[in-house]
Amino acid sequence: MELEFAAPCLFGLESLVSKELKALGAEKVAAENGRVRFAGDEYLLARANLGVRYAERIFVVLGSFTAHTFEELFQGVRALPLENWIGRYDAFPVAGHTLNSDLFSVRDCQSIIKKAAVERLKEKYGISWFEETGARRQLRFSILKNRVDLYLDTSGEPLYKRGYRTQANEAPIRETLAAAMCALSQLRPYHTLYDPMCGSGTILIEGAMLAQNIAPGLRRRFAAERFEQIPETVWKEERARALAEIRPAPDFAAIGSDIDEAALEIARENARRAGVSEAVHLARADVRAFAPETQHGTVVTNPPYGERMQTRRAAAEILRALGRVFPQRHGFSYSVISPEPDFEALFGRRADKSRKLYNGMLKCRLYMYYK
Ligand SMILES: C[S@@+](CC[C@H](N)C(=O)[O-])C[C@H]1O[C@@H](n2cnc3c(N)ncnc32)[C@H](O)[C@@H]1O
Numbered sequence: 001m002e003l004e005f006a007a008p009c010l011f012g013l014e015s016l017v018s019k020e021l022k023a024l025g026a027e028k029v030a031a032e033n034g035r036v037r038f039a040g041d042e043y044l045l046a047r048a049n050l051g052v053r054y055a056e057r058i059f060v061v062l063g064s065f066t067a068h069t070f071e072e073l074f075q076g077v078r079a080l081p082l083e084n085w086i087g088r089y090d091a092f093p094v095a096g097h098t099l100n101s102d103l104f105s106v107r108d109c110q111s112i113i114k115k116a117a118v119e120r121l122k123e124k125y126g127i128s129w130f131e132e133t134g135a136r137r138q139l140r141f142s143i144l145k146n147r148v149d150l151y152l153d154t155s156g157e158p159l160y161k162r163g164y165r166t167q168a169n170e171a172p173i174r175e176t177l178a179a180a181m182c183a184l185s186q187l188r189p190y191h192t193l194y195d196p197m198c199g200s201g202t203i204l205i206e207g208a209m210l211a212q213n214i215a216p217g218l219r220r221r222f223a224a225e226r227f228e229q230i231p232e233t234v235w236k237e238e239r240a241r242a243l244a245e246i247r248p249a250p251d252f253a254a255i256g257s258d259i260d261e262a263a264l265e266i267a268r269e270n271a272r273r274a275g276v277s278e279a280v281h282l283a284r285a286d287v288r289a290f291a292p293e294t295q296h297g298t299v300v301t302n303p304p305y306g307e308r309m310q311t312r313r314a315a316a317e318i319l320r321a322l323g324r325v326f327p328q329r330h331g332f333s334y335s336v337i338s339p340e341p342d343f344e345a346l347f348g349r350r351a352d353k354s355r356k357l358y359n360g361m362l363k364c365r366l367y368m369y370y371k
Helices: 014-023 042-051 070-078 105-125 175-184 202-211 232-244 261-274 309-325 343-349
Strands: 003-008 026-034 035-040 060-065 094-099 139-144 145-155 192-195 253-258 278-285 298-302 333-340 351-357 362-369
Touching: 014 026, 014 035, 014 175, 026 070, 026 343, 035 042, 042 232, 060 070, 070 105, 094 105, 105 139, 139 192, 175 202, 175 333, 175 351, 175 362, 192 202, 202 253, 202 278, 202 298, 253 261, 261 278, 309 333, 309 343, 333 343, 343 362
Parallel strands: 094 139, 192 253, 192 298, 253 278, 298 333
Antiparallel strands: 003 035, 003 060, 026 035, 060 145, 139 145, 333 362, 351 362
């Protein structure tokens, strides 16, 4: 089955997503703003859901067309072969967004697309009422500069939900972003990874999974597992392949600390559920006393960010302390994500490299020091 796909991702991660999709065997990989398009078959659909670390979802592209009016939107959707994916009993909710387009009301676009889909399926199935009691086929639309893309979501829960997080602590970083920070920091399977403000342990766990090549989706299910278009054997084969590709990394260690014992308890449980607790070592400590004992280290961390005046001052104080406890040292690199515009001044050194990343809607930079 020849399929076209799109994988939305956090802004700034398009090139990482392109790279990982190519490594998984995707063809015609093309990065756009906040998403990557690619092509492949039903095996790739399963492999990408199980294996991508940096993308948020995997969509099948049902069609793309231009629409300036509701009538064009309606006719464009009605012309698409939706019956290939939506059965007569399936539920097919519609969600999406529009940006810089003549059609700007999301709610109106949603209802027009739903109506057009119903019209199409009415004709195909010869029925006038849809019970929608069957499997869920979530339709998603994106209207960007009057170009409409209609997608079928194959992931269900977003892919950053790996299935290991028990409870959230105060400000957990998104798993996809934590994994990307590790990759951008050139983390290798023989490194010692440090996160001295580890909270619920996301960076350590994602780093350990990356080091051991553990597919992030192995512990969860996907919407398309209920699609009869994708045979069960496809999922079985791809799960078996992902399991076979796990590589033990005996030299790897992830060392985490935090000032908050309750956060460490959550981190411990998350690491256990992710199957990486042997690699993850946790202890309570103040980052201001950070003094690693190894010769080499890859430090990747996400310090607190204060929204209010008082917490802002405390957060700035931590960044100053980081400048002291993360000295230039042979064998050590440091990557810190922060939305603080004065980060480098507070830290006390210009970064060797920095890169714009979004933590959800919050514009941040990853400041990297490796010289
Ligand atoms: C933004 S959160 C990190 C979230 C983490 N990346 C996660 O995914 O859960 C910042 C963390 O810094 C910790 N922290 C604050 N001050 C600290 C200090 N002086 N020493 C060590 N940890 C500290 C907080 O307890 C909190 O868990």
